[in-house]
Each structure stands twice: as C-alpha cells, then as structure tokens.
Amino acid sequence: xxxxxxxxxxxxxxxxxxxxxxxxxxxxxxxxxxxxxxxxxxxxxxxxxxxxxxxxxxxxxxxxxxxxxxxxxxxxxxxxxxxxxxxxxxxxxxxxxxxxxxxxxxxxxxxxxxxxxxxxxxxxxxxxxxxxxxxxxxxxxxxxxxxxxxxxxxxxxxxxxxxxxxxxxxxxxxxxxxxxxxxxxxxxxxxxxxxxxxxxxxxxxxxxxxxxxxxxxxxxxxxxxxxxxxxxxxxxxxxxxxxxxxxxxxxxxxxxxxxxxxxxxxxxxxxxxxxxxxxxxxxxxxxxxxxxxxxxxxxxxxx
Numbered sequence: 279x280x281x282x283x284x285x286x287x288x289x290x291x292x293x294x295x296x297x298x299x300x301x302x303x304x305x306x307x308x309x310x311x312x313x314x315x316x317x318x319x320x321x322x323x324x325x326x327x328x329x330x331x332x333x334x335x336x337x338x339x340x341x342x343x344x345x346x347x348x349x350x351x352x353x354x355x356x357x358x359x360x361x362x363x364x365x366x367x368x369x370x371x372x373x374x375x376x377x378x379x380x381x382x383x384x385x386x387x388x389x390x391x392x393x394x395x396x397x398x399x400x401x402x403x404x405x406x407x408x409x410x411x412x413x414x415x416x417x418x419x420x421x422x423x424x425x426x427x428x429x430x431x432x433x434x435x436x437x438x439x440x441x442x443x444x445x446x447x448x449x450x451x452x453x454x455x456x457x458x459x460x461x462x463x464x465x466x467x468x469x470x471x472x473x474x475x476x477x478x479x480x481x482x483x484x485x486x487x488x489x490x491x492x493x494x495x496x497x498x499x500x501x502x503x504x505x506x507x508x509x510x511x512x513x514x515x516x517x518x519x520x521x522x523x524x525x526x527x528x529x530x531x532x533x534x535x536x537x538x539x540x541x542x543x544x545x546x547x548x549x550x551x552x553x554x555x556x557x558x559x560x561x562x563x564x565x566x567x568x569x570x571x572x573x574x575x576x577x578x579x580x581x
Contacts, residue, residue: 312550323374324492342471457532523535
C-alpha cells in the first residue's frame with residue numbers, strides 16, 4: 279500500500295539504511311550540477327535532457343530484464359504514470375535550460391526550496407509538521423544559503439532576472455509536487471520499474487522539443503571528456519540516483535526524504551573543493567553545520 283503523503287514509515291529518529299541511501303542520492307544529485315553545467319555549452323539543453331533520460335531509462339529496463347523482472351507497467355495507474363512523466367519532462371527541460379543560463383550555485387539554492395514546497399503540499403494533503411520540524415527546515419535552508427553565499431559579511435550570490443528566478447522556484451515546486459504524487463506508483467510498480475517507465479515516457483515527451491532545438495548541434499565539439507560526463511549524468515546522476523531516491527522515499531516518507539535535498543548543494547561544494555581547487559571557509563563550515571542540524575531536527579520532528 280502506498281504510504282500516506284508526508285508520513286514517514288515507522289522507525290524512529292535513528293539513522294538507518296534509508297538515510298544512507300538518501301545521502302548517496304544527494305551526493306549523486308549534487309554532482310550533476312557542476313558536471314551538467316560543463317556539458318550544456320556544447321550540447322543543447324533539450325537534447326541533453328531527452329537523451330540523458332532516454333539512456334537512463336534503457337539502463338534501468340536493462341537492469342530489470344537481467345534480473346528477470348516483469349517490465350510491463352502491470353497494476354499501475356496509467357493516468358498517474360503519464361501525468362508523472364509529463365511533470366518530470368517539464369521539470370527536466372526547464373532545469374537544463376535554466377542551468378545553461380545561470381550559475382550552478384544559484385540553481386542549487388533555488389532547488390533547496392523544494393523541501394519547503396513539499397511541506398506545504400503535505401499540509402494541503404492534511405498532514406501537519408510540528409513547529410520543531412519547521413525550525414529544522416528553515417535552519418537547513420539558511421545553512422544552504424550561507425554555504426553558497428560563502429561569506430559572513432556580504433551578499434555574494436548574484437541572482438538573475440526575475441523571470442529566471444521565478445522559473446527556478448517553479449521547478450523546485452514541480453519537483454516537490456512530483457515527489458508528493460509518486461508514492462502510489464512506487465507501491466504499484468516498485469522503485470526501479472516506476473522510474474524506468476516515468477523517465478522513458480518523459481524522454482519521449484521531450485523528444486520533439488529536443489529534435490527541433492538540437493537539430494544544428496555541432497557534434498564534432500563533443501570531446502571524449504564531454505561524452506564521459508554525459509554518460510555519468512545519464513547512468514549515475516539519473517538512472518542510479520532516481521532509483522535510489524524512490525527506495526529512500528519508500529523507507530523514510532516524503533518529509534524525511536525531501537529534507538535530504540538540503541545536502542545536494544553541500545555535496546556540490548564538496549566536489550568543487552576536492553576537484554576544482556575551491557576552499558572551505560568559515561561561512562561554509564558554519565552553513566554545513568546548520569544544514570546537518572536542520573536535517574537532524576526535522577527527522578526527529580517527522581518521526
């Protein structure tokens with residue numbers, strides 16, 4: 279049976295397998311920002327999104343087939359499946375387009391609002407989060423903002439036009455809405471099969487836009503390094519990460535799963551520190567501590 283919106287499965291506030299899965303998922307999501315950003319100057323955003331998720335869906339179906347599992351969407355709510363695919367297609371097309379226009383850190387901070395939208399949707403669905411949970415969510419969001427701002431004395435984040443900012447907020451809401459609607463499909467199809475169908479259908483819905491937008495792609499500019507990054511985003515930050523996300527969702531519930539979105543910018547910054555020569559500052563250490571504290575508080579409040 280699908281879990282009720284916003285309600286975490288029993289298990290208390292202790293860390294478990296579900297939390298480990300969501301930490302790995304957040305790492306994979308976090309790595310997608312800097313890596314995808316490097317691909318988009320060369321590959322059209324719509325073509326990138328459609329090809330990436332088409333390949334990811336084929337990878338998930340191949341995995342299911344090798345394990346001898348039924349690939350058909352038997353028992354699924356077909357209308358809900360198509361609706362989720364359409365939502366996912368709009369989300370990914372817009373995400374890739376916006377990332378091609380803006381700094382990855384700006385996108386990360388707007389996407390960090392998705393847990394807030396998730397809680398709002400849960401409240402509309404009749405659930406309530408204790409005040410302590412709200413404190414944790416706000417604390418974690420402020421921590422993300424501090425990590426990305428990277429200063430204790432000045433505002434360093436450069437936001438783009440109001441239209442672009444509103445689009446980022448829209449897709450942050452869209453992700454939360456998708457997560458809120460997907461648990462019944464996870465229960466009907468299982469985590470991997472559900473996302474395999476969603477992303478393959480989404481890639482087909484994106485295909486006309488991708489063909490039209492990416493018709494004049496200069497394929498000779500796609501170096502082996504760019505291809506390697508593309509395959510990483512398709513197989514790891516898409517196929518693997520989304521399958522893990524649904525497994526975590528089934529174990530932790532919507533609220534406790536969404537809160538791990540706050541770890542995504544932290545992992546993105548960590549990757550930049552380790553591989554791109556950036557440095558940890560006092561602002562980032564304090565912000566990271568605030569994110570971890572906010573996650574811990576929200577987990578306890580949602581238990």
